[in-house]
Amino acid sequence: MAVKISDDCISCGACEAECANKAISEGPTSYVVNPERCTECVGSHNEPQCMQTCPISAIVLDEGCREAHEDLLARWQALHPGETPKTT
Numbered sequence: 001m002a003v004k005i006s007d008d009c010i011s012c013g014a015c016e017a018e019c020a021n022k023a024i025s026e027g028p029t030s031y032v033v034n035p036e037r038c039t040e041c042v043g044s045h046n047e048p049q050c051m052q053t054c055p056i057s058a059i060v061l062d063e064g065c066r067e068a069h070e071d072l073l074a075r076w077q078a079l080h081p082g083e084t085p086k087t088t
Contacts, residue, residue: 002066003038003048005031008058015050015059021079024050030058035065042069043076043085 005015009030016024016031021044023037033050040061041048051059076085 002061002063003033003040003050003059004062004065005033006058006060008056010056010058012055014053014055018049018053020044020049021076033059037075037079039072039076039079040067041087042072043080043087046087 005024007030011026011030013026013031016026020041021037021039023034023039024031025034026032041050048059048061051057051061073085077083
């Protein structure tokens with residue numbers, strides 16, 4: 001997973017509603033990303049919707065945890081069996 005929510009998060013919840021994989025949830029002090037569900041929106045959108053929605057840009061790519069596009073698409077397919085990806 002290459003998307004993370006920084007400590008700057010204001011816990012507004014905008015990102016949670018935009019996540020097609022339900023990978024974002026409220027943590028003890030701010031929102032968090034579940035790496036087992038995050039596909040960086042591969043399969044659903046052309047770019048991570050949480051990053052586009054965050055009003056303070058608290059969601060960033062974690063360059064130290066990059067995943068191959070094919071791995072992200074495979075995860076999306078596992079989370080959405082029988083569906084056709086909107087992006088590949």
